[in-house]
Amino acid sequence: GDSVTQMEGPVTLSEEAFLTINCTYTATGYPSLFWYVQYPGEGLQLLLKATKADDKGSNKGFEATYRKETTSFHLEKGSVQVSDSAVYFCARRRGNQFYFGTGTSLTVIP
Amino acid sequence: DSGVTQTPKHLITATGQRVTLRCSPRSGDLSVYWYQQSLDQGLQFLIQYYNGEERAKGNILERFSAQQFPDLHSELNLSSLELGDSALYFCASSVVGDNTEAFFGQGTRLTVV
Numbered sequence: 327g328d329s330v331t332q333m334e335g336p337v338t339l340s341e342e343a344f345l346t347i348n349c350t351y352t353a354t355g356y357p358s359l360f361w362y363v364q365y366p367g368e369g370l371q372l373l374l375k376a377t378k379a380d381d382k383g384s385n386k387g388f389e390a391t392y393r394k395e396t397t398s399f400h401l402e403k404g405s406v407q408v409s410d411s412a413v414y415f416c417a418r419r420r421g422n423q424f425y426f427g428t429g430t431s432l433t434v435i436p
Numbered sequence: 437d438s439g440v441t442q443t444p445k446h447l448i449t450a451t452g453q454r455v456t457l458r459c460s461p462r463s464g465d466l467s468v469y470w471y472q473q474s475l476d477q478g479l480q481f482l483i484q485y486y487n488g489e490e491r492a493k494g495n496i497l498e499r500f501s502a503q504q505f506p507d508l509h510s511e512l513n514l515s516s517l518e519l520g521d522s523a524l525y526f527c528a529s530s531v532v533g534d535n536t537e538a539f540f541g542q543g544t545r546l547t548v549v
Contacts, residue, residue, distance in 0.1 A: 358535050369438065369526055369540040377535040422467055423492060424538050428478035
């Protein structure tokens with residue numbers, strides 16, 4: 327069936343460290359893929375998306391590339407900031423349904 | 437601002453009671469989704485409506501029900517509340533189309549005491 331698996335947290339990094347949060351999906355066809363971010367006390371906000379294979383989504387220094395061959399959509403950022411501390415959710419869409427990963431909590435320390 | 441409005445923002449109620457959470461989707465979005473987020477847990481999909489009709493059901497308890505009205509706003513009704521129902525409840529909306537994202541409201545924090 328449809329599912330999204332993402333790296334379990336929590337993840338703690340020092341400021342300016344490199345971030346990778348892994349996300350893989352199972353699907354038939356070519357789903358659209360998303361990364362959402364949830365800051366403390368807030369709702370989910372779209373961070374970036376990719377709608378077809380080899381697309382790269384990017385926003386606020388974050389990037390993720392839609393890899394069809396490995397069914398992955400890993401989130402990366404070259405240099406994290408304290409303000410990036412949040413929970414990150416990987417998601418995919420098939421038709422009218424969204425499938426979310428379990429979320430990865432990131433804490434960035436100064 | 438996502439354009440999705442949820443009310444109320446906070447709700448405190450006693451066990452056994454019934455509450456109604458309200459969601460106004462973004463203008464033009466026909467699909468509304470409800471999710472539950474408990475402490476230290478991910479998003480649990482509850483139910484989806486599309487243009488007034490139920491389209492998909494997730495892990496929604498029988499004590500919970502929802503509907504979408506002709507003006508497309510949606511309500512989630514939670515009854516016979518238990519302590520374990522304390523959670524954040526999110527509403528999201530989207531347009532039809534595989535490439536589009538869902539837009540989330542700020543959530544309603546329900547505390548059952």
